[in-house]
Amino acid sequence: RHVADFQLSIASVIENSSSDCLAQDLHLQAEQLAERLKCDSVVSEISAGPGTVNFTINRELLAKAVLQQVWKDGSEYGLKSELFSTLPRQKAVIEFSSPNIAKKFHIGHLRSTIVGNFIANLKVALGHEVVRINYLGDWGMQFGLLGVGFQSFGNKEKLKSSPLQHLFEVYVQINKAAEDENTKKLAKDFFRKLEEHDEQTLSIWKQFRDLSIEEYIRIYKRLGVHFDEYSGESFYQEKAQEVLKMLEDKGLLQKTIKGTGIVDLSEKKDLSTVSTVMRSDGTSLYITRDLAAAIDRMNKHSWDTMIYVTDKSQSNHFQHLFQILKLMGYDWAERCQHVSFGLVQGMKTRRGEVIFLEDVLNEVRSRMLQNMTSTKTTKEVQDPAETAEKVGLAALIIQDFRGLLSSDYQFSWDRALQSRGDTGVFLQYTHARLHSLEQLHGNAELTDVNVACLQEPDAISVLQHLLRYDEVLYRSSQDLQPKHIVSYLLTLSHLAAVAHKTLPVKGSTPDVAQARLCLFQAARSVLANGMKLLGITPVAQM
16 A cells, blocks of 8 residues: 655644544544535545545656755755745854863764754755854863873873873873872962963973863764864853853952852852852853853854753853843853753773773774674775774764763663664665665766656655655754754665665666666665765765
8 A cells, every 4th residue: 555645634724623522523624625626637645544634746747846855956955945944144152072181082072073063064054154163172170280290100201102191191190199188289289380371380280181182083083073263261261250250340240258159040140050260269160161152152153043062061151041041131041952962881991991082982993893804795995994983983973873962871782883783884785785776777867867767666655755854854953953964864774675675777678777777776865965964974885
C-alpha cells in the first residue's frame, strides 16, 4: 500500500475544534472534505484517513520535480525552501570549544566543539553571518603555578614540539609541589607580575598561549573545525574592572561582611539569589570577565544573537550572566542563548582517560583502520589512515548527535564503530557505495531522464524522503538540535540501500539505468549535504 505524499490534519483547519470534538466527527468531516476535492494534473489521488485528508502527487511530476530541484540547487538543496523565506538574515556570535590551557581537553570540550561547529555550519548554510569564537581559559592563578613550574621542570624544545602535552605535564608536576608554602608564594608572585604587565613574565605567558593555539589549530583542522577568533579570559582583566565600576555606579554591587562583591538577583530583593562578581581583594571572577566579554562582543560585532555552547552544569552560571546584563540595562541579554548538552560517561582511550583531543582522534583512526583491514569487503583505499579518520569521526559525531543534546549517554567504541545499524560508519558506507555507482556508470544527465521509469515503490520512497529534507532543516534551525538531521540521513541511507538492492543499474535498459542513476545521484548529493552540516566529511571510497 502506498503512502500519501502530503497530509492535512482536519483539526488544524476547523475553527471551533476544541478537544471535545470527537474522533468520529473528525473522520466524517475528513471524508466529506475529501469527497468535495477534485484531482488535477498535480494531485492524482485524494483520500480520507483518521481525521486527515491525504494527497498523492502525480508520480511522474514527483520524480521530475524532486530530481530537478536537487540537481539545480546542489549543495543549497532544501535551504532555498519557502520555509526559510520569511526568516531574517542575522549575525550570530557562537562561543564554543573553549578549553583551558595546560589542563585536560576533556570530553565536554569535545562535545562543545562538535555541537558548536554544527550550529555554526547550519547558520552559515541558512545565509546568516557567523563569528566563531574560542574563549580560552588562558588566565588565572594556574598561570602563576605554570610559570613557576616551567622554571623548574620546563623544556624549551618540548614546549615547541608538543606544547599542550608539555604544559600539562609541567602543570601536573608543579601541582604536586604546590602544597609547599614557598611554591605557593612564588606562584602568587608570578601571577601578580602578570597582572601588573611585567614584560618578562608576560612574554613567557604569551609563548605558552601562542604555541598552544598553534597546536589547537592543527588539531581542530583534523576535526574539520576552525575559529574566527581565539579570545580568552586574559582579554578581559581590565574590562572586568570597568564592569565592576559600572555595577557600582548603577547601585547593583553590594559588599558582604567578608568583603566580596555580590549582585542581588532575587525577585523580592531579599538576597535569596545572589551572584558573586568580586573577590574580597577587589579582583574579578569568571562571571565578571564573561560580563565584560559579552558587552565587548556587542560593541565589536553588534550581533543579533549570541550562543554559548557548554555542558548543562553551567546553566546556572549563564542564567546569572544574562540576568545581570539585563539588570545593567542591556536589553540584548534576551538574545543571548545557552545551548547546553549532557555528560558523556565512559570515554577512554587505550592510554586510559582522555587528556588530549589528539588522543581521541588517534584512537578513532586506529580502531577504524583495524576494522577496515579486518573486513573482507574493504577495497584498496588510496589513503587508508585518512579515510579511517573521516569514517571514525562520522561515527563519533553520529553517536553524539543521535539523541537530544541535553541527555547524558554512555560512550561505547564498539557501538559507535559498528558498520551495521544506525551509525556514522553506515552513513559513510552508503555514501561511498553510491559514489562508486557513479564512478562505474558515469553521471546521469538530468535532461534526458525518463522519469516514467521511476515508478517502483522503493524509488518512490526515496523521492518522498528527499522531498522532506527542507522540513528537517527547518526543525533543526528552530531548536538547534542535530538529531532531526541525523535520523533523516539514517532513514535516507536505509531507503537508498534497499533501492540499491531492488533497482539495479547494471543490466537494465539504458532508459531505466539512466533514471535510476539519477535517483541515486540525488540521494548521494543530499546525504553529502546533510553530513557536511553535521561536520562530517563524506568519503568516496571505503
